[in-house]
Amino acid sequence: MQIDKTTYNDLSVFSAEEEFSVFHKINFTSTNGGKEWLRWMMTEPASDLDKILATQKILKIIIANLDKWPKSITNGTMMVIDRFYETAIDPIPSSADFISTRIYKILHTVDYSLVRYSVTHFRDFILGMHRLAVLANESDAPARLQLFASRIRSLLQHQQLQELLNKPASEKFSIRENLYYGHFFRSGFRSRLDELADIFYQMDAWYSMARAVTEYKLQFPEFVISADPFIKADKIYHILLAKPVAYDIVLSPSSNFLFLTGANMAGKSTFIKSLGVAVYLAHLGMGVPAQRLQLTMFDGVLSNINVADNIVKGESYFFNEVQRIKNTILTINNGKKWLVLMDELFKGTNVQDAMRCSLAVINGLTKIKGSLFVLSTHLYEISEEIKNKGNISFKYFETNVNNDKLEFSYQLKDGVSNDRLGYFILKSEKVVEMLENL
DSSP, X not given: OEEOHHHHHHTTSSOSSGGGSHHHHHOOOSSHHHHXXXXXXXXXXXXXXXXXXXXXXXXXXXXXXXXXXXXXXXXXXXXXXHXXXXXXXXXXOSOOOHHHHHHHHHHOHHHHHHHHHHHHHHHHHHHHHHHHHHHHOOTTSOHHHHHHHHHHHHHTOSXXXXXHHHSOXXXXXXXXXXXXXXXXXXXXXXXXXXXXXXXXXXXXXXXXXXXXXXXXXXXXXXXXXXXXXXXXXXXXXXXXXXXXXXXXXXXXXXXXXXXXXXXTTSSHHHHHHHHHHHHHHXXXXXXXXXXXXXXXXXXXXXXXXXXXXXXXXXXXXXXXXXXXXXXXXXXXXXXXXXXXXXXXXXXXXOHHXXXXXXXXXXXXXXXXXXXXXXXXXXXXXXXXXXXXXXXEEEEEEEEEEETTEXXXXXXXXXXXXXXXXXXXXXXXXXXXXXXXXX
């Protein structure tokens, strides 16, 4: 599924302030390598249903075995192993006899200390990979997971590694064993380690996604096979909010354009982003923040939410808004299924101009039946011009004023809102009073 950089930014999938991103929210990886694999996976939402269903199956297997997941492989483990290979030490004797090992320990005290410390972490890694091979070896597991299980078993088929697996985890290593295994890891294990580590990092990323599903009680979506785009969401909400309000929404070929109105802070932008993030997560193979989500496969998600000007190029905010709409039209006019999210179009011009431009965009986009559109706006007057279009549904977020205080229900209702509360907010925040007292 195609998602461009602007849409990733609009949906806060990745962010310069990482703690406010979807990536950060679902990152439960235990290693830096796993984190980078997760980041890569999140840039590759699938366009193939079989791949999505396979990922769902992998995550469900991991979820069923979370209590058995190896905790012995940590970022510290991998850092110690990397340091073992990166540090220049005197050659470890190939002979593990009493005299050779004692001489090495005495004459190369610092090197021996590194070997002794590293061998313990190597054992943790080997034991953890062995456990993963057992967990992944389910008869109905997707081919990729079975391949990993088979490859781990093959890479662990070595005398020293089997000896390690048979050694009681609580038993300490002798001087001879430290140098015996240290020599093996230093001279005959590096290529195996690199492959095993890469497998673990990928599985660490899947583990992170599975943990997120359980931690946030996400639900796996149901994909509908249809040539026409479709979304039916029950109690969908935004994954980044601590106390989200859930919405119900249906978008279908007969009603593929949602015209959304409401006052500032009423919840329009949050709703749009909630829908975009849920569709995106579904195409990763993850669970989604909803009680239930049914949808078709989409070829892409495009957003027009946070457009910026470009001082260096001399491009105004309005110009870039126009360019974004232009690129959107060029992209989606290909007969494929797109979800297009637009929040407050043409903020960079006056109200009359914005209404005329918005109306032109709406009239044009409603001709495209193969995609779904959500447009939020303050320009509720436009609704009179488009109310007779059969494929547009009208929803709004209600705002009430009670004792000179705004109350937001964040509930999605049928109809059009004509609330204009900008001046009220300016006044309630004492800005008008401050200006009068200047």
